[in-house]
Amino acid sequence: MRYGGFWMRAAAAAIDVFIIFVAVMIITYVFGTHEVTEFSDFSPLEYTRITQDYLGGLGNVVLFILWFFYPAIMTSSKLQATVGKLCLGLIVVDNQERRLTFLRATGREFAKLVSIVFNGLGYLIVAFSQRKRGLHDILAKTYVLKKAAVNDKQEKPQDMTDISSTYD
Numbered sequence: 001m002r003y004g005g006f007w008m009r010a011a012a013a014a015i016d017v018f019i020i021f022v023a024v025m026i027i028t029y030v031f032g033t034h035e036v037t038e039f040s041d042f043s044p045l046e047y048t049r050i051t052q053d054y055l056g057g058l059g060n061v062v063l064f065i066l067w068f069f070y071p072a073i074m075t076s077s078k079l080q081a082t083v084g085k086l087c088l089g090l091i092v093v094d095n096q097e098r099r100l101t102f103l104r105a106t107g108r109e110f111a112k113l114v115s116i117v118f119n120g121l122g123y124l125i126v127a128f129s130q131r132k133r134g135l136h137d138i139l140a141k142t143y144v145l146k147k148a149a150v151n152d153k154q155e156k157p158q159d160m161t162d163i164s165s166t167y168d
Contacts, residue, residue, distance in 0.1 A: 002149035004090040006127035009134075009144060015084030020066045027062050072105040081147075091147045100142060108140035 004012075074082045080091040080099050092108070094100055100108070115122025115135045122135025137143060 002145055003132035004085070004088070004144035004146055005132050006124075008088050008090060009085075009126060009132075012082065012084035012088045012090060015087055016071070016082045019083055020070065023066055024062060068106065068109045072102060072109050075108070076100045076102040076105040085144070089147045090144050091150060093143050093145055093150070095141050095143075097143070097145070097150065104140055104142070108136055108142055111136035111139040114139065 071082050075085075075092040076099065078099070079086060080093065085091065092100060092105070094104060112122070112134075118135075126132050126134045126137075131143060133143060
């Protein structure tokens with residue numbers, strides 16, 4: 001299968017949430033009060049509230065940038081994936097399997113809000129759709145593919161021309 005399935009994408013998202021969590025903790029430690037690092041029962045779900053408490057408006061800006069623009073910047077870059085997706089060998093492409101523009105990647109991130117409004121059902125459809133697309137992928141006209149499958153597809157035509165040229 002060439003599409004990134006539900007569990008691969010869930011694992012990639014977990015890696016990305018961890019990265020954002022660490023980044024917010026570092027920013028909070030550097031620019032906020034050091035009390036945030038003294039929480040012994042601190043959970044990742046609390047970092048939004050703590051960031052807002054200790055950084056105020058800056059915390060909201062940091063979270064907005066990290067939650068919406070980190071994935072948009074990464075998926076529209078030459079890497080075509082967030083760090084989590086890269087770790088699992090996934091890339092995000094448009095309908096023609098090209099790299100996303102920054103505008104489309106940003107739209108894809110905002111389309112995730114629709115899935116959140118419907119209690120995550122937009123994410124769950126990845127598990128059941130043939131092309132493993134979430135609601136945000138459908139709205140943004142994107143696909144999450146296994147990078148190896150894309151590389152194989154790109155190399156085959158070259159291999160065929162190389163073979164045919166050796167017999168000419």
